[in-house]
Amino acid sequence: MRVVFMGTPEFAVPSLQALLDNGVQVVGVVTQPDRPVGRKRILTPTPVKVEAEKHGIPVLQPERLRRPESVEELKELQPDLIVTAAYGQILPKSVLELPKHGCINIHASLLPKYRGGAPIHHAVMNGDAVTGVTIMYMAEGLDTGDMISKVEVSIEDTDTQGTMFEKLSIAGARLLTETLPDLIAGRIQAVPQNDAEAIYSPNITxxxxxxxxxxxxxxxxxxxxxxxxxxxxxxxxxxxxxxxxxxxxxxxxxxxxxxxxxxxxxxxxxxxxxxxxxxxxxxxxxxxxxxxxxxxxxxxxxxxxxxxxxxxxxxxxxx
CATH class of the missing domain: 3.10.25.10 (Formyl transferase, C-terminal domain)
Structure with missing residues (x-):
């Protein structure tokens, strides 16, 4: 199976590593463009790009994934499956329809709770005792796709957004490792989300x-x-x-x-x-x-x- 991985921050790195450790053929990585960082505004690659280059994986960094030329670049990789984790851009329909096994996303919440861009922040800020990771099929809506697998992760009194970011990134990588064999073998029975129970977690203002x-x-x-x-x-x-x-x-x-x-x-x-x-x-x-x-x-x-x-x-x- 030819897999394209999409991710940007440190959260996504363990999931990319999990794919490689399990012998999955990652034919390309898509991540955000290099950005200026710090007071000196030094142009810095994303953590996912750094990890991909360690393994000699081709890296694409489109400013806008929905542009026709970006979709064509992705199409040339001939992905059977796209795996995303905190990529940072919404995948257009033209990308969602590319791989025959679909696109799956590793989302840092127990969906349908905390759809959106800041699920970890909101879970801790709201005083939740438990959050988790959901792997789901991607759809055109915001984190609305059918759910494939879940794992719960406790939020302790000593936890912050930072410690939960790390715990959930590791939990997501483990869940991906456990989920992939059934997905590749066609044994997945995804469960639709109950939209009536949806809670949104937009980026922090x-x-x-x-x-x-x-x-x-x-x-x-x-x-x-x-x-x-x-x-x-x-x-x-x-x-x-x-x-x-x-x-x-x-x-x-x-x-x-x-x-x-x-x-x-x-x-x-x-x-x-x-x-x-x-x-x-x-x-x-x-x-x-x-x-x-x-x-x-x-x-x-x-x-x-x-x-x-x-x-x-x-x-x-x-x-």
């Missing part, structure tokens, strides 16, 4: 990154870890962005009752555990942060420089 201190301490804790290590939750301090990278789980925070008479966002205390802040319900302790123009640092260490005082209201226009 700047508004979702801003901490609303009127929310509960638990909701803010989930928001912070769901946005770590990228793009990061933030509040305002002295009119500048203050990134919040980690907090203690609220039931472990200091002075849980003192927020009842304080404006949400008020700094209630500073100590070795971090910065205690009032929320709309309970308090939360910030343990790692990043002031504008500086590197991430321990919150307690930052307060020793005298930059912050008790009574300061984070997120306020005047502080």
């Amino acid at each position: 700047r508004e979702q990154e801003l901490i609303d201190w009127n929310r509960s301490a638990l909701a803010i804790w989930n928001q912070v870890r769901g946005l770590s290590p990228r793009p990061g939750a933030y509040t305002l301090w002295n009119g500048e962005v203050l990134k919040i990278w980690s907090c203690l789980k609220p039931d472990a925070a200091l002075n849980p009752s003192s927020a009842n008479t304080s404006q949400p966002g008020t700094v209630l205390g500073m100590g070795e555990n971090g910065i205690v802040v009032a929320t709309g319900s309970g308090t939360i302790t910030i343990t790692e942060l990043q002031p504008a123009g500086k590197k991430a640092m321990d919150a307690a260490q930052w307060t020793r420089g005298g930059q912050l005082s008790i009574g300061t209201v984070l997120g306020s226009a005047e502080q």
Whole structure:
């Protein structure tokens, strides 16, 4: 079977490796174009491209996959099956119809929950205890295709978007390895999704990154870890962005009752555990942060420089 793999970030690399480790004939890889990265804007290949080149696999990097010339390039590879994982572009009908065994996608959620581009962020931000990976046939809709196989993955208190990204990428590669033999042998009995149960997880907006201190301490804790290590939750301090990278789980925070008479966002205390802040319900302790123009640092260490005082209201226009 001639397989074309489509993927872009680190999430997709274990799945490409799984195909190669199982002797699958990967005749080509399609990934996003090289992009400028960092302050110096260095043109950088995608992780999937780097992995493909290690194995001498031809790489296509169309700016727009739906362009006729891009479809023709793909057609020349004569794929029997297309496997995608976090590719980053919607496959047009002309591509979906190319391989005789169809196109399958490794999606980082338990469909139909969290269709869309940011399923891992939303699962953690919503405080879910379990998420997973679904392998499905691709259709013209957004993650609407029939489901082939699933695996559940727990979200622990210590998990962030970053740790779940890694756990789900490995789980997806294992599920692909388990699913391929039945797919190649024609033993798959795909299950349609129940559209009535669909939940969407669009890409994270700047508004979702801003901490609303009127929310509960638990909701803010989930928001912070769901946005770590990228793009990061933030509040305002002295009119500048203050990134919040980690907090203690609220039931472990200091002075849980003192927020009842304080404006949400008020700094209630500073100590070795971090910065205690009032929320709309309970308090939360910030343990790692990043002031504008500086590197991430321990919150307690930052307060020793005298930059912050008790009574300061984070997120306020005047502080």
